[in-house]
Amino acid sequence: MKTIILNEFGPASNLQFADLPIPQISTDEVLVKVNAISINPVDIATRNGKGPAVGITERPVILGWDVSGEVTESKSSRFKKGDEIFGMVNFPGHGKAYAEYVVAPVDHITLKPANIGHDEAAAACMAAITAWQNLTEHFQVKKNQKILIHGGSGGVGHYAIQIAKHLGAYVITTSSEKNKKFVLSLGADEHIDYKAVNFEDVISDIDFVLNTQSSDIAERSLSVIKQGGTIINIASLTTDAIKEKSELKGITVLRTSVKSNGKNMQQLAELLENNKIKSHISEIFALEDMQNAHSSLETGMTVGKIIIKP
Numbered sequence: 260m261k262t263i264i265l266n267e268f269g270p271a272s273n274l275q276f277a278d279l280p281i282p283q284i285s286t287d288e289v290l291v292k293v294n295a296i297s298i299n300p301v302d303i304a305t306r307n308g309k310g311p312a313v314g315i316t317e318r319p320v321i322l323g324w325d326v327s328g329e330v331t332e333s334k335s336s337r338f339k340k341g342d343e344i345f346g347m348v349n350f351p352g353h354g355k356a357y358a359e360y361v362v363a364p365v366d367h368i369t370l371k372p373a374n375i376g377h378d379e380a381a382a383a384c385m386a387a388i389t390a391w392q393n394l395t396e397h398f399q400v401k402k403n404q405k406i407l408i409h410g411g412s413g414g415v416g417h418y419a420i421q422i423a424k425h426l427g428a429y430v431i432t433t434s435s436e437k438n439k440k441f442v443l444s445l446g447a448d449e450h451i452d453y454k455a456v457n458f459e460d461v462i463s464d465i466d467f468v469l470n471t472q473s474s475d476i477a478e479r480s481l482s483v484i485k486q487g488g489t490i491i492n493i494a495s496l497t498t499d500a501i502k503e504k505s506e507l508k509g510i511t512v513l514r515t516s517v518k519s520n521g522k523n524m525q526q527l528a529e530l531l532e533n534n535k536i537k538s539h540i541s542e543i544f545a546l547e548d549m550q551n552a553h554s555s556l557e558t559g560m561t562v563g564k565i566i567i568k569p
C-alpha cells in the first residue's frame with residue numbers, strides 16, 4: 260500500500276513515499292481503506308521530533324491521525340465490512356494515518372454521516388474534537404456566556420465558533436482582516452483583526468477564552484476575563500507570569516491535550532448530520548504531495564482544514 264514515512268525526524272523533505280504491506284488488525288480494531296486524511300499542526304511538531312514523537316519508538320514513523328474511509332475488515336461486532344467511518348485514531352500515539360489502509364481501534368471512530376463526504380469527515384477529527392472537548396468537557400460553555408476564541412479561522416477555531424454558537428454563547432473571535440467574512444459566516448458575533456487592533460482595548464467581561472495561540476496572547480487575555488472566568492491554552496504553556504496574574508484575579512487557567520474518543524466523534528457526527536457544524540476545506544493535496552501539504556500548513560495561515568487524498 261502507498262504510505263508516507265519518516266525514517267528520521269526533520270524537515271518536510273524527510274517525508275518519503277514508500278510501498279508497505281497492508282497492516283494486520285487485532286481484536287476491537289477495524290481495517291479502513293482510507294478515502295481522505297486531514298493534517299494538523301501537531302503533524303509538523305511530530306515530524307520535527309517533538310510532542311507525540313517522544314513516545315513513538317517504532318520505525319519508520321507514519322504520521323497522521325485523522326481519517327475517513329471504508330471498513331474492509333473488522334474484528335468487532337460494532338462495525339462491519341462496508342461501513343463508512345471517520346475518527347482521530349490513536350492520538351497521542353502512533354496514528355499511522357498517512358497511508359492507503361489504516362488500523363482503527365473501534366473506540367476511536369464512528370459512522371460517517373451520510374450527508375457529508377469523506378473530505379468533510381476527515382477534516383472534522385482532531386480539530387473538531389479539540390474544540391468539542393474544550394467547550395463541553397474541560398469547560399462547559401453555557402447559553403449567553405461571552406467567549407473569546409483566538410484564531411477563529413484556523414482548524415480548531417472554525418469548529419470552536421460553530422460549536423460555541425450551537426451552545427448558545429456570544430462569540431468574539433480574532434483573525435486577520437482577510438478572514439473576517441469567513442469567521443462571521445460561521446456565526447461569530449464580533450470579529451477583531453489582531454493585526455490592527457489590540458483585543459484588550461476593545462473587549463471586556465469575557466467568561467471564557469479558548470487560546471489557540473502563544474502564551475503572550477494568554478497573558479494579554481487575562482485583562483479581558485471576568486473575575487472567576489476561565490482561559491484554556493491548547494498551544495502554549497502556562498507561564499509563571501500567567502499563574503501569578505490569574506491567581507490575583509481568581510481566573511482559572513488550564514492547558515489541555517486532546518485524546519482519541521469515539522463517543523466524542525459520535526457527538527460531532529450528530530452535529531455534522533444536523534448541519535450544526537460544517538467543515539471548511541481550503542486545500543486538497545495528493546498523498547504523494549505531502550511535502551507541499553506540510554509546507555502549506557507550516558505557514559500558520561491555513562483557513563479551516565487541509566485534506567490529503569491517498
Ligand SMILES: NC(=O)c1ccc[n+]([C@@H]2O[C@H](COP(=O)([O-])OP(=O)(O)OC[C@H]3O[C@@H](n4cnc5c(N)ncnc54)[C@H](OP(=O)(O)O)[C@@H]3O)[C@@H](O)[C@H]2O)c1
Nearest residue numbers: 300389410412413414415434435493494515516517560561
Ligand atoms: N492541545 C491540544 O489538544 C491541541 C489540539 C489541536 C491543536 N492544537 C494546537 O492549537 C494550535 C491551533 O491549531 P489549528 O489546527 O487551529 O491551527 P491552524 O489551522 O494552522 O491555524 C491557522 C490559523 O491561525 C490564525 N492565526 C495565526 N496567528 C494568529 C494570531 N496571532 N491571532 C489569531 N489568529 C491567528 C490564522 O489566521 P490569519 O491567517 O487570519 O492570521 C490561521 O487561520 C496549534 O498550535 C496546534 O498545534 C492543540
